[in-house]
Amino acid sequence: MTTLQDCRARDAADPLRPLRDLFVLPDGVTYLDGNSLGPLPRAAAARIAKAVEHEWGQGLIRSWNDAGWFAMPQRVGDRIGSWIGARAGEVVATDTTSANLYKVLSAALSIAAQDRPGHRVVLSERSNFPTDLYIAQALCAERDCELRLVEAEELPAALGDRVAVLLLTHVNYRTGAMHDMAALTRAAHEGGALAIWDLAHSAGAVPVDLHAAQADFAIGCGYKYLNGGPGCPAFLWVHPKHADRFSQPLAGWWGHAVPFEFTPEYRPAPGVARYLCGTQPVLSMVGLDCGLDALDASLPHGGMQALRAKSLALTDLFIGLVEQRCGDAGLRLVTPREHADRGSQVCLAREEGAYAIMQALIARGVIGDFRAPDILRFGFTPLYVGFEDTWNAVEHLRQVFESDEWRQARFQQRHAVT
């Protein structure tokens, strides 16, 4: 039986513990929703204020050069690249995950059409994050391709059949299950398909090595485990062997070889810069830069290896405590127990009341989120979540059931964003 004292002892012994102080964590809140929106890095308020008051206010248009705004998509992209096994110059921070998927899937389909004209299927997982499926639907309709959706376990078998592109999210948003990126990419290539990986729930959360996995394209999100702030720019990686082969359809001026020559003919920039389109939101990009500072602060403490070890320890602890203390609450563990198959979150399903249960938890200061129709989702970001936090979360969950308070009408009322 794990006790609160055990958890406190583990916090005291945790070498990553000091990193928690890099974040603003409101009093009375146990924040287990960093997989939806990471918290505010403490240094960000001053840095964003400087961008507003000094760079915008005093520098005005000159800050495109003087404050380095112009180079931010590449500079911030390189910083993200260091966490996902990309090399310098291969990643840009820009636009949204959805728009970036549109770009890379479009390029991948163009490459496939040239190299494997008979391959006209985009293969994905039925439970992939919906925006990935929506974008794929739209592009498949345009390109006269088929979007084929299967269950995770059916993927290897489905890869044989005229698949042009395998499109997967590395860590599933609803279950926390993690794919074997290298194995599935290998299987895709053997079947003649390219592999696109959505790293929304991976970047900064789990070890990713795009080059080692020989992936073809990747996209991901800045505001989850990269702690870049609400709606900050997403990112995009293209394997250098593909980068110059095709331009993408969102061919705006920022992807031009010489944007400030203002020539009427589009000529794509070399490399991943051609995946830029329009002017990026600087203030939100500065937030992302601050989030990466906080992540980089883990490097002297072991970096991703230490983060991953703690993440697994936290999710193991959470699973164990839920079983130990909420064993009769009707909760079903959705997230895989195998470490190799698990991201940095734990999802529990409950047939009745999942939404209201999460609302009751949030009212108690334990913030996770609900994912329709029946999922309670808890994200564990080892940069700032501790072992005692994990104990507290389960204790509140236990009390929500013990008190039956989740049945109160106020917890049933749906919000716009759930």
Place this chain on the structure above:
Amino acid sequence: MTTLQDCRARDAADPLRPLRDLFVLPDGVTYLDGNSLGPLPRAAAARIAKAVEHEWGQGLIRSWNDAGWFAMPQRVGDRIGSWIGARAGEVVATDTTSANLYKVLSAALSIAAQDRPGHRVVLSERSNFPTDLYIAQALCAERDCELRLVEAEELPAALGDRVAVLLLTHVNYRTGAMHDMAALTRAAHEGGALAIWDLAHSAGAVPVDLHAAQADFAIGCGYKYLNGGPGCPAFLWVHPKHADRFSQPLAGWWGHAVPFEFTPEYRPAPGVARYLCGTQPVLSMVGLDCGLDALDASLPHGGMQALRAKSLALTDLFIGLVEQRCGDAGLRLVTPREHADRGSQVCLAREEGAYAIMQALIARGVIGDFRAPDILRFGFTPLYVGFEDTWNAVEHLRQVFESDEWRQARFQQRHAVT
């Protein structure tokens, strides 16, 4: 002969003069580049700090509901709509101008393909802002259409010939020339074409009435005359008669009818909301909201009618003073003298040294910008530019020529962003 005293008297009599105090204008700077990046509204620093520290820092994920982040694209879009003759619910603030053009041009081509299958030309102006041409090139290649570029005066004649879409920027970025939106839209419709208007240099700068002009689609920029801050979200308008006819290819989850149901099938939201795609940069969107506050502050002083009158007075004054005081400097007026044909900027061409002349002006605190190959561009935003500012700008220009300082090597060195 206009004198400095005349200019001071006009400032003293200007009913819009108090609005200048709503902006941060650095000491020693005469800012004539608000058509590239509007200055910082004084209230924005505190408002953005609140979004960072309170909404992100304390509210965390709850702020999507509690701070109204979720509804911002529509709420801010409606505010923009009030300045361009759109009705409530017809505009969204989102993404970039380039991405938004991709969406509306795609929808327009789909409508044209259905209504006028023989019409397969996108007609635009050779000197349109390049990103508009690049996006049109990419989409025309995809849709097997032709992008036809003509000079402004050739537009009416070119409209007869199988044109599907007329794509124009209302006020030209290089010349400051303004099209007659109603007349060209009427001519487009008579020839069986739809009309898309890029309002990047119009929204907040000149009177625009999309419904009166019977336009079909419009897009525009938030960080120029709307003063929304570097790279803040752009906007998009679709005439309600078209809004539900087609979904656009950037079919991400934010354009879904029920995004938080997480259904695997895309079902577009009714109306313009289907033109949303991914999560928007909240901090940059808050900046845009502040820019609109400053613009709305002109309403008790006469709103657009007063702004337009002052804008024309300022650009008239600038043109007159340049002729009076720099008459032998080899400058050629590019911007039309006719009020009806002029936006809110004045452009001067000079065969030799335009880049260096602008750098010398900037070193003196007069900030305009250079547009390749030979244009000196001066934006006049009546919210914060005054008559004495205009005098000062021309006086510095005169001194730059008199001293020949623009020939110094330091002014020849090109920056990344020019």
